[in-house]
Amino acid sequence: xxxxxxxxxWAGILAGLLATSTVAAETFVxxxxxxxxxxxxxxxxxxxxAYLSEALGVETKYVPVKSYAAAVTAFRNDxxxxxxxxxxxxxxxxxxxxxSEAIAQGVEDPEFETxxxxxxxxxxxxxxxxxxxIAGKVFTFGSKGSxxxxxxxxxxxxxxxxxxxxxxFSKVGFSGNHSKTIALVQSGxxxxxxxxxxxxxxxxxxxxxxxxxxxxxxxxPPYPDYQWSIRGDVDARWGKGFKDKVxxxxxxxxxxxxxxxxxxxxxxxxxxxxxxxxxDTARAIKLID
Amino acid sequence: xxxxxxxxxxxxxxxxxxxxxxxVFVVIAVACLFPADLSVxxxxxxxxxxxxxxxxxxxxxxxVEAIGTAILQTIAFALLGVALAAVTGFVLAQFFHLxxxxxxxxxxxxxxxxxxxxxxxxxxxxxxxxxxxAIAIPYAGICAKVYAETLEExxxxxLNVLPAGVSTVxxxxxxxxxxxxxxxxxxxxxxxxxGLRSSAVLGFVGLPTLGYYLETAxxxxxxxxxxxxxxxxxxxxxxxxxxxxxxxxxxxLLAAPFLLEGASDIRFDNIRRFLTEDIVPAPLRGADLLDxxxxxxxxxxxxxxxxxxxxxxxxATVVLTQIALVATAFLALAFFPLISMQFFxxxxxxxGHVFLVVARSTPEFILVYVFLxxxxxxxxxAIVALALHNGAIIGHLLGRYxxxxxxxxxxxxxxxxxxxxxxxxxxxxFLAFLFYRWEIxxxxxxxxxxxxxxxxxxxxxxxxxxxxxxxxxxxxxxxxLLNLAIDALSRGIRARLRLSTxxxxxxx
Numbered sequence: 025x026x027x028x029x030x031x032x033x034w035a036g037i038l039a040g041l042l043a044t045s046t047v048a049a050e051t052f053v054x055x056x057x058x059x060x061x062x063x064x065x066x067x068x069x070x071x072x073x074a075y076l077s078e079a080l081g082v083e084t085k086y087v088p089v090k091s092y093a094a095a096v097t098a099f100r101n102d103x104x105x106x107x108x109x110x111x112x113x114x115x116x117x118x119x120x121x122x123x124s125e126a127i128a129q130g131v132e133d134p135e136f137e138t139x140x141x142x143x144x145x146x147x148x149x150x151x152x153x154x155x156x157x158i159a160g161k162v163f164t165f166g167s168k169g170s171x172x173x174x175x176x177x178x179x180x181x182x183x184x185x186x187x188x189x190x191x192x193f194s195k196v197g198f199s200g201n202h203s204k205t206i207a208l209v210q211s212g213x214x215x216x217x218x219x220x221x222x223x224x225x226x227x228x229x230x231x232x233x234x235x236x237x238x239x240x241x242x243x244x245p246p247y248p249d250y251q252w253s254i255r256g257d258v259d260a261r262w263g264k265g266f267k268d269k270v271x272x273x274x275x276x277x278x279x280x281x282x283x284x285x286x287x288x289x290x291x292x293x294x295x296x297x298x299x300x301x302x303x304d305t306a307r308a309i310k311l312i313d
Numbered sequence: 314x315x316x317x318x319x320x321x322x323x324x325x326x327x328x329x330x331x332x333x334x335x336x337v338f339v340v341i342a343v344a345c346l347f348p349a350d351l352s353v354x355x356x357x358x359x360x361x362x363x364x365x366x367x368x369x370x371x372x373x374x375x376x377v378e379a380i381g382t383a384i385l386q387t388i389a390f391a392l393l394g395v396a397l398a399a400v401t402g403f404v405l406a407q408f409f410h411l412x413x414x415x416x417x418x419x420x421x422x423x424x425x426x427x428x429x430x431x432x433x434x435x436x437x438x439x440x441x442x443x444x445x446x447a448i449a450i451p452y453a454g455i456c457a458k459v460y461a462e463t464l465e466e467x468x469x470x471x472l473n474v475l476p477a478g479v480s481t482v483x484x485x486x487x488x489x490x491x492x493x494x495x496x497x498x499x500x501x502x503x504x505x506x507x508g509l510r511s512s513a514v515l516g517f518v519g520l521p522t523l524g525y526y527l528e529t530a531x532x533x534x535x536x537x538x539x540x541x542x543x544x545x546x547x548x549x550x551x552x553x554x555x556x557x558x559x560x561x562x563x564x565x566l567l568a569a570p571f572l573l574e575g576a577s578d579i580r581f582d583n584i585r586r587f588l589t590e591d592i593v594p595a596p597l598r599g600a601d602l603l604d605x606x607x608x609x610x611x612x613x614x615x616x617x618x619x620x621x622x623x624x625x626x627x628x629a630t631v632v633l634t635q636i637a638l639v640a641t642a643f644l645a646l647a648f649f650p651l652i653s654m655q656f657f658x659x660x661x662x663x664x665g666h667v668f669l670v671v672a673r674s675t676p677e678f679i680l681v682y683v684f685l686x687x688x689x690x691x692x693x694x695a696i697v698a699l700a701l702h703n704g705a706i707i708g709h710l711l712g713r714y715x716x717x718x719x720x721x722x723x724x725x726x727x728x729x730x731x732x733x734x735x736x737x738x739x740x741x742x743f744l745a746f747l748f749y750r751w752e753i754x755x756x757x758x759x760x761x762x763x764x765x766x767x768x769x770x771x772x773x774x775x776x777x778x779x780x781x782x783x784x785x786x787x788x789x790x791x792x793x794l795l796n797l798a799i800d801a802l803s804r805g806i807r808a809r810l811r812l813s814t815x816x817x818x819x820x821x
Contacts, residue, residue: 061533062533090517090518091518091519093779093780097438101438103439143356162354169778195354198765203532211355211357211358211361212356214689313595313781
């Protein structure tokens with residue numbers, strides 16, 4: 025009886041060996057920074073992969089990553105050739121990979137915003153001017169590598185106070201992503217936080233935000249944010265004009281179900297030059313040498 | 314006897330060295346409480362605790378996409394990592410008399426598997442090899458040490474009766490090895506259990522193991538899903554001896570490589586770049602090495618890293634470690650009676666066992682993560698989690714140890730038995746376990762920085778977020794040195810107190 029089980033297991037392994045020995049054409053791989061709701065990533069971006077496979081005529085696969093840095097590293101190490109980056113992670117990635125390009129951005133991205141949100145117990149009120157009352161509070165950014173959750177809020181904090189966040193606040197944390205920032209400020213674990221305005225609006229619409237506990241107190245001036253970046257060597261590997269084909273496929277993505285993964289209203293053309301302000305800001309606060 | 318007080322009339326009481334050492338550690342821990350941040354910032358932790366408990370009561374085993382693959386991946390990474398570590402460790406054990414081998418093993422041991430994973434993620438990306446090597450490398454260092462010590466202790470009597478002229482090889486295979494084999498086998502089995510925990514935790518940095526889904530589930534507040542994942546993990550560990558049979562090992566090992574997921578191509582270019590560019594300190598990269606300015610810049614770079622990051626990181630790591638160590642000690646003393654025949658009947662002990670199994674099977678990394686969500690950012694979640702986990706491990710070992718104590722039939726019961734009969738007899742063993750865990754607790758403390766507590770891991774994680782691998786390497790080296798220092802100190806104290814120098818099942 026037992027031996028039978030073992031023999032069958034061996035047979036299964038041999039079958040597996042034979043199956044994996046078939047040669048496959050090179051797969052085009054993409055990833056996306058894990059900036060929000062990480063559940064069902066495979067399901068959400070799996071649909072995008074299916075759409076791209078169809079539009080490009082090349083097998084396209086999505087690989088999930090756990091951090092912004094992992095997305096940049098995968099792009100740099102050529103384990104993905106296309107990535108949905110934030111402003112800062114995109115700038116970093118393109119600095120590391122010669123010839124890589126920003127090819128598409130969300131319609132909302134040229135004018136992106138960060139919301140400063142505060143727990144009701146702080147008594148902080150919404151204002152048009154920078155909320156100086158946040159000094160001394162317990163503050164959380166999003167991910168350490170986020171544009172809307174770290175770079176831009178830190179820039180404005182330094183601009184206003186002339187001090188680093190560590191010196192301005194009684195405690196500084198990094199929640200990890202925008203959904204967590206909202207949840208942690210709402211629970212009062214942090215008093216104030218900085219969050220991507222798109223994620224805030226979506227979670228508000230989905231009823232995940234309790235307006236009696238947490239509210240927006242300030243909006244940053246607009247800046248360019250997310251974009252699709254592609255490696256420079258894709259034409260050499262998938263044929264001339266492949267980059268243009270990818271760009272066209274992204275710009276033609278119209279299915280609201282697919283766009284909800286990002287979440288964006290649609291995609292428009294982007295260039296590396298669009299993100300110069302992000303690079304300058306990152307250099308100004310020494311996140312990039 | 315190691316504990317106790319000798320009172321000579323008219324003189325001040327003289328405490329035994331173990332008691333004095335204990336006092337010193339308690340005083341240090343109390344002093345550490347002042348700089349430590351122990352606040353609970355969450356205004357309403359109860360609503361979240363309620364949701365968590367509800368999740369525990371309503372586990373949802375169908376919520377996780379690909380839960381089956383997650384389990385298989387967790388086992389596969391652990392299996393291959395530990396197998397590779399065992400083989401390498403066994404070979405290295407033969408050369409353990411060489412200083413260089415001992416030193417190399419100590420260094421790779423001093424770096425936590427999560428840090429190894431973070432390094433390999435940079436070089437190999439999401440390749441399965443990242444996870445396998447992250448487990449195999451530090452474990453090889455641990456296995457080498459334990460195997461070498463085990464082989465060393467083969468009874469001299471057997472070796473002495475060998476006729477003259479028996480070759481070293483023969484005596485190794487026919488005398489030393491057979492005697493040590495059972496120990497080596499048991500230890501490797503125990504290592505595999507540790508490997509499963511490590512494998513699960515590696516999911517937190519992106520490998521497709523249980524931790525990957527656990528982190529997502531906790532992060533999103535899907536506690537029913539998180540509870541299901543944890544229950545599966547406990548069952549996996551509790552049933553280990555039923556499915557981990559020597560006969561099936563070959564099949565498992567052959568099947569495991571095919572179960573591992575991830576990008577499989579490894580590029581030599583990436584490895585070369587990592588070694589020759591990425592980890593070279595930024596001021597030296599592409600600079601003129603003959604120019605004085607280069608070296609001034611390097612000095613500034615080093616000074617900035619050491620004073621702004623390494624130093625505060627070391628202070629926080631040490632403060633947290635010392636508090637957690639003493640908290641562990643108290644919890645261990647409180648936990649061990651739960652499973653001891655000296656104190657409880659069969660029913661009570663069963664409940665005690667379940668509690669201790671859950672507390673010690675849950676990787677402390679995951680415990681800290683949960684408590685951080687509940688109480689907000691401070692050292693408190695880390696202290697409670699580290700103390701619970703390590704207290705349960707030592708409590709378990711002490712409980713088993715206490716069963717071997719034979720008391721007179723008329724000896725006291727209850728609290729008097731605990732305080733006057735059992736604890737004094739256990740005290741030496743208790744300290745030995747504790748000092749073994751000291752270095753392990755510090756290693757854990759360092760990586761908790763990845764979760765946001767300002768220990769060394771926090772600065773390492775920040776440097777990784779900025780893709781500044783030169784800083785990552787320097788800070789990891791600092792962390793390793795700190796661990797080596799604690800290890801040496803712990804060995805010194807154990808030797809001073811003449812505590813048992815070998816505690817197999819207590820090795821991290």
